[in-house]
Amino acid sequence: MSGLAAAGLGACGSALFVGSVLGQRVVKEMHQLKPGEFTWHPERSPDGPLAIVVSIPDQRVHVYRNGIRIAVSTCSTGAPGHDTPTGVFTILEKDKNHHSSTYNNAPMPNMNRLTWNGVALHAGKLPGYPASHGCIRLPLKFSELLFGITHVGTPVILAGSHSEPTEVVHPGIVLGSYAAHEFDRVKASLKDKVQPWAAHVVDFSKPAAILVSGADRRGALLVNGEVIAESPVDIRDASQPLGQHVFILVDTHEARQGLKWHAIGHHAQHGIGLGQPEESIITRLVAPEAALATVHEHMHPGMTLVTTDLPLHPDTRTGRDFVVMSQDIG
DSSP states (O other): OOHHHHHSOGGGTTOOOTTOOOOEEOOOOGGGOOTTEEEEOGGGOOSSOEEEEEETTTTEEEEEETTEEEEEEEOBOBOTTSOOOOEEEEOOEEEEEEEOTTTTTOEEEEEEESOTTSOEEEEOOOOSSOOBSSOEEEOHHHHHHHHTTOOTTOEEEEESEEOOOEEEEESSSTTSOOOHHHHHHHHHHHHTSOOTTSTTOSOOOOOEEEEEETTTTEEEEEETTEEEEEEEOEETTTTSOOOSEEEEEEEEETTTTEEEEEEEEEESSTTOOOOOOOHHHHHTEEOOHHHHHHHHHHOOTTOEEEEESSOOOGGGOOTTOOOOOOTTOO
């Protein structure tokens, strides 16, 4: 770790924890939550893949497990001039007792790191408006509960607008046309892989993700935040946009002889109308056989497939950060 990361999450700046509210669990509609309040109902979905969505305009954090919302919390994102970036991230590192050596040893409890240059989810002061230097501040109690269920590789979407998760079943294999004889092989492969959201998993250190660009008609496979392979991707009906979507692999689907995903659409801007992601988006994508073999080697429950209409430009990723895809990137 180097630079701002070594200095201690420099992007959080003045997000001092001292004096912030501990947080209070309440039973309220999410639009009625006051700063420091949150809801927490893990019993609604005790198991399954996690997804976290930070709604920047609403200053809310939504937690979904197995496609069901189990929690909502107030938060504080980046102040004007220190805007929290929008896009798709994964948790890169967890540190329950993180301190900043840059800002007077400021405590940043229950830190889930999103970028190596300083953006993270952590406990901090909640004034009721965006006030951080880029991080997402959370109520202390909520941050403890969230820290207890996240894992390295958990997808985090920072957005202006987003859709609710929907179940999508791809009648085939990842980035390939349907081949019934492949299903048993892929099923066996997934059966032996760790489910990173399971209670006994402490550190799932090699999460895989696929990024597909409609602009470039290319895909990239990332493992543990690093690009290990790139390939052309054939996009059927290429005149139609792919849209900004995140698909989270859940498991195989016996009845359809394919793969089951949870899908979330998102956009950097507030107020953009988003329909539910559809199965057709995945079925439009086909990669060469050599690329498919590499994907199948690294695929696992919880793997993410990210689609975007933006180019695969170096500016969309920095260092070993997972991926930052934003409409704000030129």
